[in-house]
Structures are given as structure tokens and as C-alpha cells.
Amino acid sequence: MSRLKxxxxxxxxxxxxxxxxxxxxxxxxxxxxxxxMRAMVAAGADIIELGVPFSDPMAxxxxxxxxxERALKHDVSLRRVLELVQDFRARDRETPVVLMGYLNxxxxxxxxxxxxxxxxxxxxxxxxxxxxxxxxxxxxxxxxAANIDPIFLLAPTxxxxxxxxxxxxxxxxxxxxxxxxxxxxxxxxxVAAERKLTEIRACATIPIGVxxxxxxxxxxxxxxxxxxxxxxxxxVVECIATNAGDFKAAEAxxxxxxxxxxxxxxxxGANARVA
Amino acid sequence: xxxxxxxxxxxxAFDSLPDANGHFGPYGGRFVAETLMAPLEELRLAYxxxxxxxxxxxxxxxxxxxxxxxxxxxxxxxxxxxxxxxAQIFLKREDLNHTGAHKVNNTVGQALLAKRMGKTRIIAExxxxxxxxxxxxxxxxxxxxxxxxxxxxxxxxxxxxxFRMRLLGAKVVPVNSGSRTLKDALNEAxxxxxxxxxxxxxxxxxxxxxxxxxxxxxxxxxxxxxxxRAQCLQQTGHLxxxxxxxxxxxxxxMGLFYPFINDAEVALYGVEAAGQGLATxxxxxxxxxxxxxxxxxxxxxxxxxxxxxxxxxxxxxAGLDYPGVxxxxxxxxxxxxxxxxxxxDDEALASFHDLTRTEGIIPALExxxxxxxxxxxxxxxxSDRRIIVNLSGRGDxxxxxxxxxxxxxx
Numbered sequence: 167m168s169r170l171k172x173x174x175x176x177x178x179x180x181x182x183x184x185x186x187x188x189x190x191x192x193x194x195x196x197x198x199x200x201x202x203m204r205a206m207v208a209a210g211a212d213i214i215e216l217g218v219p220f221s222d223p224m225a226x227x228x229x230x231x232x233x234x235e236r237a238l239k240h241d242v243s244l245r246r247v248l249e250l251v252q253d254f255r256a257r258d259r260e261t262p263v264v265l266m267g268y269l270n271x272x273x274x275x276x277x278x279x280x281x282x283x284x285x286x287x288x289x290x291x292x293x294x295x296x297x298x299x300x301x302x303x304x305x306x307x308x309x310x311a312a313n314i315d316p317i318f319l320l321a322p323t324x325x326x327x328x329x330x331x332x333x334x335x336x337x338x339x340x341x342x343x344x345x346x347x348x349x350x351x352x353x354x355x356x357v358a359a360e361r362k363l364t365e366i367r368a369c370a371t372i373p374i375g376v377x378x379x380x381x382x383x384x385x386x387x388x389x390x391x392x393x394x395x396x397x398x399x400x401x402v403v404e405c406i407a408t409n410a411g412d413f414k415a416a417e418a419x420x421x422x423x424x425x426x427x428x429x430x431x432x433x434x435g436a437n438a439r440v441a
Numbered sequence: 442x443x444x445x446x447x448x449x450x451x452x453x454a455f456d457s458l459p460d461a462n463g464h465f466g467p468y469g470g471r472f473v474a475e476t477l478m479a480p481l482e483e484l485r486l487a488y489x490x491x492x493x494x495x496x497x498x499x500x501x502x503x504x505x506x507x508x509x510x511x512x513x514x515x516x517x518x519x520x521x522x523x524x525x526x527x528a529q530i531f532l533k534r535e536d537l538n539h540t541g542a543h544k545v546n547n548t549v550g551q552a553l554l555a556k557r558m559g560k561t562r563i564i565a566e567x568x569x570x571x572x573x574x575x576x577x578x579x580x581x582x583x584x585x586x587x588x589x590x591x592x593x594x595x596x597x598x599x600x601x602x603x604f605r606m607r608l609l610g611a612k613v614v615p616v617n618s619g620s621r622t623l624k625d626a627l628n629e630a631x632x633x634x635x636x637x638x639x640x641x642x643x644x645x646x647x648x649x650x651x652x653x654x655x656x657x658x659x660x661x662x663x664x665x666x667x668x669x670r671a672q673c674l675q676q677t678g679h680l681x682x683x684x685x686x687x688x689x690x691x692x693x694x695m696g697l698f699y700p701f702i703n704d705a706e707v708a709l710y711g712v713e714a715a716g717q718g719l720a721t722x723x724x725x726x727x728x729x730x731x732x733x734x735x736x737x738x739x740x741x742x743x744x745x746x747x748x749x750x751x752x753x754x755x756x757x758x759a760g761l762d763y764p765g766v767x768x769x770x771x772x773x774x775x776x777x778x779x780x781x782x783x784x785x786d787d788e789a790l791a792s793f794h795d796l797t798r799t800e801g802i803i804p805a806l807e808x809x810x811x812x813x814x815x816x817x818x819x820x821x822x823x824s825d826r827r828i829i830v831n832l833s834g835r836g837d838x839x840x841x842x843x844x845x846x847x848x849x850x851x
Contacts, residue, residue: 221619221750222736224628225474225635231618243748269472269735271749296472296735300462321476323638328478346476347636 192242210428218267255288350400463652542834568623570602572646647690648767651738662696714756805834
């Protein structure tokens, strides 16, 4: 069984929702990445989404774009990211790690060599932002063969017919993009998200996570009522960015944010599913 | 990638591409975040519907004639040809279009489509500012709100075009991320589109991006090649022996080449920017010196490092300063139908001066790359041979760059 499945099954048994923080690998420095990942787990993260730095992160807002630029200054690219995952795995065999990034760094390695190296490093899922299912069959096959879940996005603009296609192709969990926009945008429409999640649930057999635009504990708690997982990206990266020169301070800020979110998501009444 | 290996064996007819999913062999496609999949499909359906609609075609043809000033002349540069001492060189005078370049052929078409689709807001990316000006122009005429994204480095290099866009009522948004040039402006325009998909039409300026853009922009630019083919037959009684066009993203080249694509006897040459020389790494020749990859919604040749990160490019001509290229060019290269070569900043500048002095035509620095290769090729051909060069734009916008290169401040 994949680590993602085990993680979601375990949470379900406790009637809890997954908290998935995102950080860009190598931001602000590769030495800070593994300690930050461990601190996030200690603060209540169930799954870690690790961003693979890319020079042209088209779907990301300014916060994550700046994180990519900080990481690339230290030459943190896909190969280095896999080394960091391996370092993390040396002491944490349970927490699932999902890579989130763009296709080109994977394409240049080759799909199968990448899938094998990622599996060896201890990666559990791969979300390729600019790879919709129509173009994904070869990479998805390579990932599945290596026991890695290909994770796909669903958006407010996704038609019902595509929702079915994507639900059929996705493994691990489905990542619902809660707004029309880039990561870190301000306007999450809770009502629209609730409506769409109901539609997705009708054809999904795997858990559904919600991300893009989740900034604080209150929004995280609201999303935890309707989704199986809450992804927090730009809010975490913002904590790192404002303390880029001081790893310990950055870590402390991230831990505080995640603890607040964890508490709000787990608090009594928060978990009664609305949908 | 295994799909790349299949390239030659499959070999469909050149004019039958792209396929239903926007692929030119292994290139092209639709590599975007999920949010854009539905709007791209909406755009494809609208384009395919109106492309063959008599009312749309009539309106487009009227705009191209009365607003853009088409047909543009095919002019025999006899004095320059004689000086070079080889083939006869004909210039397709896209520099004489309204706004001074071929870019407007495409923006007129896409703006009409935006109007038919009920969109009220137009966005665009621009490098040199030519596509931005051409977009702001049609937006002003049709009463659209218009936002143009432009890298801060390009804003400094192309101040007159920035002011031109603002005069036309467009908002020019500086892009400060990445290399602060065209590729970053494109990223930012995509981010705007994903946020405002409901009312916004994104006019991409070249034959790149996710399907249907490469095919749609090619089709709107193909008026260049259709006219040139008819004009050449009418003036000389023959098809040309060779076509030459500069290639950044590749829209003026695709527009010239496409109507000749089944004329096997017509050689096609795309000329990339070799900048300070291919060996220096300071260039923008993705077909001559790049590798296949995925960027900006399509698979194509890219300037990238061994980790798949996109490299900064260099060219004296801002319009060629782009790390990718349209996917159909990638396919024409692999299949051998077109040949791609590269010309340095210095060679392009030499031809810029040469044409200006012998023909009284100041070419854009982009087009000067095509001229430089024509000068090379013409000398190897006899005087009864014919070359058509796409003179894609006029050089007025470049006089500051040329002056600076000579140590003169205007």
C-alpha cells in the first residue's frame, strides 16, 4: 500500500482531515529544507508537498515564484530535490512526500529514469502542474510502475465530462484548485468550492484535497469541513520569505502557522462534514 | 522520450497538422494548468466555427484591406541583388502594414474572434513592443480594455513603443520576475488569464503556446504567404526557389512558409538569432542549439540547461530574444522540410545598413537576420534564381539600438 493511502486511511479512522503544507525545496537554502520538513511534521503536517524549483512557474503567484528564484540561486533542481527527499526519508519512513512542479525538469531526465529515482528517494506522489491528463499517459504509466501516485488538478472551470476523466486518471488524492487564479491569490470562493466538491465526490473514489488561496486557520477549518485534505502553500512560503536570513526564525513562524491550522481543523465541530 | 523517436516514421502531410490534440508530430499539444483547459477548448471551438464563417471571413478581409493596408507589395530589390551578384531577391513588404510589422495580421484576426466570443478585455505579452502595439491598436479600434505585460528590461530598451501603447489607451504592466524579458511577460499574461478567464481574451503574438494558438496564429499570418505566392507567379511566372524569414517565436516565418508547404521545390529557411555567436552561449537559437522540452503550453525546442531550467537569451533584436520557438517549426526541422540557420548580431547589423543604403528601406533588426542569410545564399545562386525574404517589420523602432551600437546617443 502506498504511504498516501495508508495516511488517508489512518486519518479517516480518526475522522480527521489531512494538513498538507507546501514548501519549495531549497528555499531559502538547501540546508534548511530537511529540518523544515521535520518541523512541519512535528507541528501537525500529515503529508508534505515539496515544490521543485522551476525558472518559469506559470501557475504560481509572486510568493512561490520568488521562492523558486531563491532556491535556484543555490542550484536546487530536480536531482538535488530527490537527494533532499532521501535525506528526509532517512529518519521519517511514514510521512508521505508529494513533489509539485512543472514538466520540463522531469522531461529532460526522462520519465522512467525520473520515476525510478523518485521511488528510490522515497517520493510518494507527483503533481505536475502543467501536465493535464490528455498529455500525461506516458508519465503516469512510468510513475504507477514505480509505485508513485500521479496526482491531478481539478479546477472551478473543469467541465463535468473532464471531471470524470480526471477522477479516473488520478491516484493518491485529487487536488481541487479552489479559485480561478494562481497560487496565493486572495479570493477563495467557499460556496463555489463546496458546490464543486459535491460534484467531484460523486465520481471520485480517492480523497479530495483543496488548495490555492488558503491563508489562515479559519479558512483551513472551513475547508476541512468539506474536503479530505487542506493544502497550504503561499502562507507557509511567506513565513519563510520574511525570515529568509534566519532559518530558525522561519521554522518557528511555519510551526506556529501549522499548529494554529491543525488546531482549528481538529477542533470540536470542525469535522462535521457539510457536503 | 519515446514519442520523439517516432517522428520520422509517422510523417503525415505537412498541411494536415496539427492533429486533433494540437500535435505537430511530437511537438505542440496543450501543457497548461487545469484551469485553462476549458477556456482553451472554448477558444478552439470558437476559432474552428468562425474560421469558415463567411461573415467572419468577409469582416477579416475588409479589415486587412482597409485598416492594415493589404496586400503588401512583393518588391524586387534589384540594386541590392545586383550588388550581391547572385539570385534575385524579392522582399515581402510587411513593414508597410499599419503599425509597421506583420504582427497586426494576427491581432486583427484574434480581436475579431474576441468580439464574436463576447469578451470585453484583451491581454497580451510583448517583447520588443511590436505585438503590444499591434494589440493596443486593435483594442482601441474595437473599444476593448487592454492590458499588455512587458519585462522591465524590455520596457527600458523599447521606451517609444511603451509610450505608443499608452497613447493607444493600453495599460502596460512591468514584469519584474525571472529575466524580466519576453518569456516572463508571457508567464505573467498566463497568470492574468487564469485569474480573469471569464471576460478576458489572451492574444498571443506568435505561433507558440497551447493548442489552438500555434495553428490559429499561423492561419492568420498565412495571408503573407498566400499573397507572396500569387505575386511571385504573377510577376515572374514561377514559384520562388527559396523563402527566408527570421524566427523568434516564428510567426512571420510560419505565415510565409505555410502556403508553400506542399511546393517541395521551394526551399524554406528559418533564420534564428546567433547573438554574439552560438559558441558563446549568448544567443537565442533554440532550433539550432537547443533541446526539446515543454514551456509555455507546448512541447518544442528550448534554450535550457541540463536540469531543464530555461536559460536567458541574447539578441540585439528584442523580437527574437525568446528561449522557445513555435512547435510547427520544431516539426519542420525534424522532418527536414525547412532548414534552420543562425545569424549573429554583427551580420544582421551589416545587412541592416546595406539594405538601407542600397534600397532606401530601413528594415527591423529582426528582419535584418533574414536579410543577412539571404545575402549569403544569393551569392551561391545564379541570377535566374529567385529568393523571397519576409521583410517582417520596419526599422524605425531600432534606430536607437543601432545608434548606441555605433557609440551615438540620440
